[in-house]
Structures are given as structure tokens and as C-alpha cells.
Amino acid sequence: MAETRTIVALPITPRLGAVMRLRLFLILGVLIMWEATAASGLLFRDVVPSSVTVVRALVRLLIDPDFWGNFGVTAGEVLAALAIGATAGLAAGLLLGASRFLGRAYEPYLNSLAPTPKIIFFPVMIMAFGVYAGSKVAMGALSAFFPVALSTAGGMREVDAALVKVGRSFRLSTWQMVTKIYLPAIRVPVLNGMRLGFGVAVIGVLLAETKLSNQGLGYLVMQAYARFDMPQMYAILLVVFAVAVALNAGLGRLTEPRHRRT
């Protein structure tokens, strides 16, 4: 008698569940260690406050209109910085990527300036753009410029030569070549550059705010620190972290490969 065997496809969900469980374990572990440290009294008062205190501070923060004012200032500075830095970076990247000659001439500058901590230029920015938002935007823009320029230039060199030939064979104008072939072809590297650029623009703006300012989230953090209000400081950090993660995920979605509209 032949043995009948049923082949059951292994469900995929339990494995995904395992990954999620592992992730949650880590968060739980950190929370437990956090609470244990807070309760132990080993560290100086409030360096590690109980998470309950932090949540309470977070709630207080979120209902404080003054906080939202400062949040708006920083958000505006970051957006302005990204707009300026990314536009300049895109233009520079397109030029350097389109011309092998220009790329060979100038890309070494970009490559060596990119990893330089931009904060060393902050005194110059203060003198050039003033102590207010101008210098913060300048810091963010300077930071965002490099990743966008480098990944755009790299993306341009990766554009499939066959697609360029198609464009030439259909006699596209230079403008059409840029808008119909190059820009769509480099969409993913440019967006990835913008993601990185966004990250460093936030760093640039916040860092500048902590150094010299009278408004913005960086300023609030330094104030909380000066008052030794650690719960409030952690609450601000949580907000910045949450916003950064959300925006990063949003930008990441744009880089996913295209599929059929259903």
C-alpha cells in the first residue's frame, strides 16, 4: 500500500513572529535594565530617571505650547536646510555625474570634505548668517549638501547606457534627456542621498542650536540640561527620535521598486 503523504507548506508567519519577538525582547530588556538602574540609585539622582517619570515629562512636554513653538522653529530650519542643501547637492551631483571631466576634477574635494565634521564651520556661519535661524539653516544645508551631491553623482554614472542610447535614438532634447531619462533613472540613489542628507541636516541644526541659540529643540535640550531636568531632556530626545524614524521610513517608502497599480 502506497503511503500517502501530505506536504504542508510551512507557514511563514511564525518566523516573522520570531523576529518581532526578538526585537521586542531587546526593547523589554533595555527597559528592565533602565528601570533597574533607576531603582538601584547607583547613578547620581535623575541621570537615569524611572521610565514613568520620563513618560510623565513627555506628556507635560506634548501639551506645552512653548514646546511646539520650539519644535516648529527646528522643523522649519531643518526643512529649509534640506531644501537648500538638497537642491544644491542635486545640481552639483548632476553636473559632476554628467561630465566625466568635471567629476574627475572636483569629486576628490567632495569626497574629502564630506566626512569633515561640519560643526567646525559654525563660527563662520554665525558671522556670515547671524546668530539666529540663518546660521542654523546654513549648518543644516552644508551638512545635507554632501550626501545628496555624492549619491547623485554616483547615480548618474550608474545610469544604464542603453537607456541613454534610446533617448538619443528618439532625438530627445537635452531638457528631455534630463527630465525623462536621467532624473527618473537616478530617483533611488537621489532619495537615498536625501535620506542621509535629512539625517545629517537634523544633526547640523540641532548641534548648532545647542551651541548658540535662544529657540529650537537643541536650545530646549540645553536648557533642560542646565536646569538638570533630565526627564524633560529625555522626553525631547524621544520626540526627536520618533520624528526622525517616521520621516526616514516615509522617505524609504519612496525608494521601493515600482509595481503594478492595482
Place this chain on the structure above:
Amino acid sequence: MSDPTVVPWPRPVSAARPESVLTVDDILVRFQTRDASVTAVDRMTFDVRHGEFISVIGPSGCGKSTLFNVIGGLITPTSGLVTVAGEPIRGPHPAIGMVFQEESTFPWRTVLDNVAFPLEVRGVSRRVRLEKARDVVAMVGLTGFEGHYPSELSGGMRQRVSIARTLASEPKILLMDEPFAALDEQTRLLLGDKVLQIQQTLKQTTLLITHSITEAVQLSDRVVVMSYRPGRLKRIVDIDLPHPRTSEIMTSDAFGHYVAEIWGDLRDEASRGMAEAEASRGART
């Protein structure tokens, strides 16, 4: 214009045969490398007649892709002329539609938007170009896939999108460079049938660059045989097989006879190419 030795240079335009839509006239392409100049195409002359299917065949490295780029206007020849209806071309010509060997669909456009592309860049209104694109998509047998992205299609389907895109620009001459090279043999045969069927329906003048003898004989009215480097015109073979034709013609005696005849021409050239490639490989190591 059949015998280039007797016609004085410059040849009068009126000397072109009335039915020829494209002439390749004494094309010479020489590339300058660091320490030598290489002749890729050496004084190629032939004409393409209205409505015919003509193939250019030659061994690997005979300069047939270079010739493709010259006719398409992407490479300027060292000397010689390509003329369309008597008018010498300078750069890509609107009467010539190119299909490339490589994968060349736009991955960010749907099938329909890919096919409508040449009309879009010419400023044809959205409604008209999509309608036209739908017709061409149907012609290459991709109805139902209009909304798909190339990544969702097979290689053979993507190459049909490329062909449809070029057909949508309504070229007088369809110029293809080994469009089936990356496909498996069975797909290649079926696609050949499809292309031939479209060519017959549209009376589309077609110039195919290929290295496949069977493909050339299956599809063509005439086959231009090129020699190994420098690529010279070796012979033009008339393929006198009845139309309508499908890949089934491959079983006929006449087909076998043509294949044997062209292989007879190509054999020496191909083995010369192979020997040279091996020698240069040996010299490098």
C-alpha cells in the same frame, strides 16, 4: 549603385535605385586606440529596399554592431555616407527606429507608458498617444499587460515592449541589433515569427543585425554577409522562400540549402575570428 567601382565619387543621388529607402554608401569606421588604429567597418556598401526584410550577418567582432550604430546615427563614420531617401543623415534620423540588443525598457514606466514614450517626447496628446500605444501593444501580443512594469515581465516580453516602443514612433526603417540575443532559442523562434508577421502586415522596411544564420534565413528577403575584421561586404544572398513564412520553414530543403550556403561563406571568417581572439588572449597572458 550595385558596382561601386564604376560609379564616380561623389555619386549622384539619382543613381540610387528608386525603391531603395536607405543606402549604406562606402562606410568606413576606424577607431583610434592608444597604439593602433583599428578598422571596424571597411567600405561597406549596400542598399535597403522599400518594404523588405534585410539582415546583416557576420562573425563576432566583424563590426556589425558598429555598422548598426552608424546607420542609427549614434556613431559618425570615418568616411562614407548613410542616406535616407537620398538625404545624408547627420545623427539619429527620425525615419530610422532603433531596437537595441540590451535590455532597454524604462523600468519606471508601465508597458503602455514605455510604448507611448516616443509619441510623448514629440508632444502628442495623452489621449492620442495612449490609444496608439494600445494598438501597438496589441500588435506585439501584450494586451492585458499594459499596466505592468518591466520588472514583472519575462525577458522576451520586455524585448517585445522595446520593439513596440520603436514601432510606435512609426519609423520608415526599423533597425534592430540582435534583439533576440539574450533570449532562449524557442522564445527567439516564436518572437521571430511575431516580428515577421508584423513586418508583413505593416510592410515595414526592416534591417536586422544578427549572428544567427537560421534567424537571418527565416526572416529575410536578403542577407548581407560580412567578413571578419575589418568588416567588409562579402556577399548579398537573396532568400527566395515564399511568404507568409513561419519558423516551420526551417524544415524545408530550400531553407537548409540557404543556411549551408551562408555558413559556407561565414565558416572561414568565423574561424579566423576565433583564432585571432585566442591568439590575443594568449599574447596577453
